[in-house]
Amino acid sequence: MKIDLTDTTSSKINAALMDARRAGGAGAAGMVLTLVIVTDEGSAYDALKAANDASREHPSRTLAVIKRAGRSPRARAETRLDAEILVGSDAGSGETVVLRMHGELAAHAQSVVLPLLLPDAPVVVWWPENSPAHPAQDPLGSIAQRRITDAVTAESPVGQLAQRAQSYTPGDTDLAWTRITGWRSMLAAALDQRPAKVTAAVVEGESYNPSVELLGLWLTTRLHVPVERVVTGGPGITSVTLRTKDGDITLDRPDGLMGTLSMPGAPDRQVALKRRETSELIAEELRRLDPDDIYATSVRTPVERLREPANAETAAADKAARAVEAATAAPARVTVKVPAEPAEGPAAAKAPAKAVAKAPAKAAAKKTATGVAKKAPAKRATKRSGT
Structure with a gap:
């Protein structure tokens, strides 16, 4: 069953839900929680489908909040609430209410959602996309026991993880965590x-x-x-x-x-x-x-x-550095050969004493290792994220 309400109020939506429940033969609600989905028109269909599938395991009242603040001054001045109510097979095992808020009402979504929450039941808020920087301080997130975000939809998923760490409040979770x-x-x-x-x-x-x-x-x-x-x-x-x-x-x-x-x-x-x-990820998160x-x-x-893998150039540079360290530790050796007795006469001028000095191993090894290190600089592999 589908009911459309234009320019309505929260009390009229509640009355329509009661009438639809009686028309379907259900005298009492057997739902265990309220799931609030904060989304836009582009993502609403997929989010509602996932919530309806998850409701077969967790019967719930699903409230989809779609904000339409408007771009023109006239559109922003027009404050209106439109609702689409789905019950029966169209809403899985619970009830679904799509709330489209126009004008300034979009900035006060919590005032519309509060009267529609199931009494004495937990509240879960899910942002399929564009989650706030601090979910627990969001007006809708502050009324929930659990707050679900999805870092994979952010422009920088790994940067989003850092934001989630900074703003973490008990009750926060992310579908990137559920996937593992x-x-x-x-x-x-x-x-x-x-x-x-x-x-x-x-x-x-x-x-x-x-x-x-x-x-x-x-x-x-x-x-x-x-x-x-x-x-x-x-x-x-x-x-x-x-x-x-x-x-x-x-x-x-x-x-x-x-x-x-x-x-x-x-x-x-x-x-x-x-x-x-x-839908499976949401169903898992609703279990606890x-x-x-x-x-x-x-x-x-x-x-x-998390460490990055070492590549070939990094290994070559490390090898060169170890060679320099080994050469520095080895002392330089100088060998001089001198004849036992100096030659006399003309032979002395033709056959002078020979002195052979080997270049210090320290300087040679250092020069060679430095040349290798310059040709093969350490180059770290770029670390990236993903789901």
């Missing part, structure tokens, strides 16, 4: 099956993907080992390797569908690591409404903690 749940579960299970001391780790994935960075930061904080970040063509995360003294534990997923888990002394196994849809302390620790870890 399968990877974290598989790696933890692998170490449970074969306990070993991990000495280092390597995370490979496409550039500009915040999920790859978060996975590396999670390994850094949980294992307390150096983690190397390698950029690949994707899709998403492609491989994770845990270095142990018995051999490498590798979880590889080159196609974004199936992964291969390889462990020392065991046959390779195929595991399900398909890239999930947004308490603060995620593991996410907080990981996102607050600086991305600079």
